[in-house]
Amino acid sequence: MHIKIISTFAFAALGAIAQHTGHLGDAEEVLNNPAGAKYVATFDRSDGCSVTGKVVATSGAGGKGVDFKLLVMNLPQSMGPFAFHLHDQPVPSDGNCTNTLGHLDPYQRGQTPPCDMEMPQTCEVGDLSGKHNKLEGPTATMRFNDKYAALVPGIGAFFGNRSIVIHASDSSRIACANFTKTMMSWPGSELGS
Numbered sequence: 001m002h003i004k005i006i007s008t009f010a011f012a013a014l015g016a017i018a019q020h021t022g023h024l025g026d027a028e029e030v031l032n033n034p035a036g037a038k039y040v041a042t043f044d045r046s047d048g049c050s051v052t053g054k055v056v057a058t059s060g061a062g063g064k065g066v067d068f069k070l071l072v073m074n075l076p077q078s079m080g081p082f083a084f085h086l087h088d089q090p091v092p093s094d095g096n097c098t099n100t101l102g103h104l105d106p107y108q109r110g111q112t113p114p115c116d117m118e119m120p121q122t123c124e125v126g127d128l129s130g131k132h133n134k135l136e137g138p139t140a141t142m143r144f145n146d147k148y149a150a151l152v153p154g155i156g157a158f159f160g161n162r163s164i165v166i167h168a169s170d171s172s173r174i175a176c177a178n179f180t181k182t183m184m185s186w187p188g189s190e191l192g193s
């Protein structure tokens with residue numbers, strides 16, 4: 001009797017966990033991002049959208065996670081708040097954001113149920129706004145450390161060869177840009193050092 005009750009609870013607990021994490025488990029924290037690695041994505045209207053601005057991604061202190069800094073301008077105010085994600089594929093030369101495919105999701109979690117900000121390890125690695133909040137227009141600045149994104153080439157959570165996509169509240173894609181590796185220091189003081 002006791003055993004039966006315990007096992008029922010155990011299965012219920014497993015079921016609850018399974019709802020909120022990837023088929024391959026929770027996202028692992030990335031602790032070995034290379035010192036000094038820096039990637040920048042620039043929204044420059046090549047995607048046909050009015051949005052401008054930059055996303056700067058650098059290795060977190062001690063290699064722990066990735067520090068993101070965003071400055072995004074000309075967001076269409078009536079269409080927010082704006083979700084943003086790391087997407088699986090780069091933007092092709094014609095600027096078509098649809099071809100970036102889905103979110104970066106190396107643990108195969110999928111989009112439902114929505115990301116629980118309190119349990120970021122159970123969210124898609126690429127679901128940055130799910131873990132860290134959406135952007136509000138018309139100009140948005142944001143900075144955060146994401147523990148699960150990677151600047152280590154070759155692992156599933158690496159996004160240095162991928163893209164970032166901004167969505168309107170109806171989830172349509174309003175801007176997209178590719179990350180490129182840069183050696184240059186961040187120009188100016190728009191987002192601080």
Ligand SMILES: [Cu+2]
Binds near residue numbers: 084086087103
């Ligand atoms: Cu997206």
